[in-house]
Amino acid sequence: MKVAIIGGELAGKTTFFCAVTGIDYNKALASSAKGLSATIRVEDHRFKLIEDKVGKGKKIVCPTIELFDTPTMARDMFASIREVDGIIAIVRLYDLTASLLPDKIKLCNNEIERIRAELFLADLDILEKRTERIKAQQKHPSQLKDEDVAELDLLGRLLEELPTKGAQIFDKLTTEDKKRLNGFKLFSQKPIMFIANVSDSDLQFENKSIAVVLSTKLELELSQMKEDERQPFMEGYGLKQLKIANLPTEIYHYMGYKMFFTIGKNDITGWGLRREADALEAADKIHSDISRGFIAAEVVSFDDWLSCGSDAVARAQAKYKTEGKTYKVKDGDIILFRFNVSR
Ligand SMILES: Nc1nc2c(ncn2[C@@H]2O[C@H](COP(=O)(O)OP(=O)(O)O)[C@@H](O)[C@H]2O)c(=O)[nH]1
Ligand SMILES: [Mg+2]
The missing domain is CATH 3.40.50.300 (P-loop containing nucleotide triphosphate hydrolases)
Structure with a gap:
């Protein structure tokens, strides 16, 4: 990250x-x-909690x-x-x-607004420049593709609505429009x-x-x-x-990331994932072979694992659940992937 x-x-x-x-x-x-x-x-403090249960000696790998x-x-x-x-x-x-608290609060709010405005203006700048570039192409209509028309339409809407409605307008965009926006890497979306x-x-x-x-x-x-x-x-x-x-x-959580853990023979690894990521993306994070040959994710929540104190007890108490590709990984989950690379 x-x-x-x-x-x-x-x-x-x-x-x-x-x-x-x-x-x-x-x-x-x-x-x-x-x-x-x-x-x-x-x-993360949970590395130490895991280590306390499985014993020292494994390498700790942090995001x-x-x-x-x-x-x-x-x-x-x-x-x-x-x-x-x-x-x-x-x-x-x-x-x-x-020296008075209300004055400090006011200064603080003003500075926050100033920084937000700077970032926002930088975004508008990008959107306007891109609009101008596509419009310049319009002078040669043969070069204007459907995709350009769709992008121009999106840019027009953003330039009109962003100043008044703010970042919430991103949530309402279609999947295609969201994809179109990815390349701009707008601060308003961060x-x-x-x-x-x-x-x-x-x-x-x-x-x-x-x-x-x-x-x-x-x-x-x-x-x-x-x-x-x-x-x-x-x-x-x-x-x-x-x-x-x-x-x-x-910072990690604030920026929209969660973490899942794998406990291997030699290591305890924490893997970073975007908040909305599913089990398939988690598998891919470790290795593309694991996502390609994905069979299942065996998942135990961190708290359940901790109260059991070991894999063996967690399994005996049926705390491990078998989940599919679309399972939405929870922060702290301990996961073992089953996969078959010959598939
Ligand atoms: N008194 C005080 N001085 C600070 C504080 N933080 C930074 N400074 C001083 O302000 C000056 C600029 O800090 P710096 O971190 O380089 O600012 P930057 O321009 O934002 O990177 C340095 O001389 C710092 O010692 C603080 O919390 N208190
Ligand atoms: Mg500096």
Whole structure:
């Protein structure tokens, strides 16, 4: 999964990126003008629970997120992050001149609106440019195909309705129109996770549009300390744990992904899937042979498996269910695929 970090100037994007990835801030600064990427592991807490039951020794294989630290929002930078699955937008709320809560809330909402508007305008730009290109072809009617006409019609509707009705119009599109849209990789169709970067004294700040409130600078400093050194400082700030500790998992779910597990002879693997994915897609994630020769998925929910404590008990208690290709995988499912490659 790919996620880009965006936000205004000095919002704390690079500081956040370094706190989450462990990359040295000065090194990151040196290359942040052109953007920087790093991979983080989604160390879901359930790996440890599985390991506690099956014993240590198996390799833990986590899904990963590729994070992009983008230079401060500029239109020309948008093209480079079209491919991402989701966006993290850092809202700068540290060292404000405003000291009253209503003023801070107002600043926060304004910044969220500004970022949304930037992304939205970038989308309109793409739709308009494409419209112009097709219209230019209309001057040579022989070159205009049915597909172009259908696309032009779709673009016209989007340009008219997106500004007033918002992203909900995507849900009502036909399958063909949805396919036509895929190539545009519109921001309006991507999840945006807003993170507030506040001063140390404002860690209790709340806002309904903000998913996580933290101080990027504090998180970076704390993450560089040894665990026992860090504890007294965290208590001083009223933090039970680092806000970034569980963030990869939170990002993962926020961006519309779920995870299923396979427990092999040598490994415990978590596989990432889009929220709507079925058993066939899950099989394909492991290997195309498994989806091609798919016979069945033997599935046990995470909680059932955990309360049984082993495959043998889960089977004895008939907790494993046999599911077909269209079974909608649930987050945490433990799956064993049966397949036949000679089919
Ligand atoms: N006081 C304070 N300063 C911060 C915080 N986050 C970032 N900064 C400072 O703001 C400056 C810019 O941060 P940086 O992460 O590079 O911003 P970017 O432009 O969004 O990448 C640096 O000097 C940071 O130390 C914060 O939470 N509190
Ligand atoms: Mg930066």
